C-alpha cells in the first residue's frame with residue numbers, strides 16, 4: 001500500500017514538473033512554427049495572430065469568446081510559457097472555452113516551434129518585458 005502511494009505521488013509530481021519545464025526558445029524553428037500556425041491556428045487567430053474579430057472581449061452570439069489575438073496586443077504575453085503550452089495542449093474546454101486541444105495533434109517539436117513563433121510575433125518591447133518576467 002505504501003509503495004502504491006509513493007508511486008502515485010511520484011507520478012503526479014513528475015507530471016507537474018514536466019509541464020513546468022516549458023521555455024520559449026527564441027528564434028528557434030520559427031519557419032516550422034509559422035507553417036504549423038498557418039495550418040492549425042490561423043483560421044481562428046488570424047494570419048499573424050492579429051485575431052479575426054476586433055471585439056475579442058465581447059461574447060459571440062453563442063455565449064463563447066472569440067479567439068484572442070496572439071500578436072502581443074492581447075493577454076497571451078501575460079502568461080508563462082507553461083500556461084501557454086497548457087492551452088495549446090488542452091485547448092479551452094476546461095475553462096468553458098472552445099479552442100481545440102492539440103496535445104495529440106502535434107508533436108512536441110511542432111508545439112515548441114509554434115510557441116516560439118507566437119513569441120516571435122510580439123513587438124520587441126513586449127518580448128523584452130516578457131523575457132524579463134519569465135526567463
Ligand code: HEC
Nearest residue numbers: 040041044065066067068075076084087092097098099114
Ligand atoms: C477553433 C478555433 C481555434 C483554433 C483552431 C486555435 N485556437 Fe487558440 N484559442 C481559441 C480560443 C477561442 C481561445 C480562448 C480560450 C477559449 O475560449 O477556448 C484560444 C486561446 C489560445 C491561447 C491563449 C491566449 C491567451 O491570451 O492566454 C493560445 C496561446 C492559443 N490559443 C494558441 C493557439 C495555437 C498555437 C493554435 C494552433 C496550434 C490555436 N490556438 C488554435 C480558438 C482557437
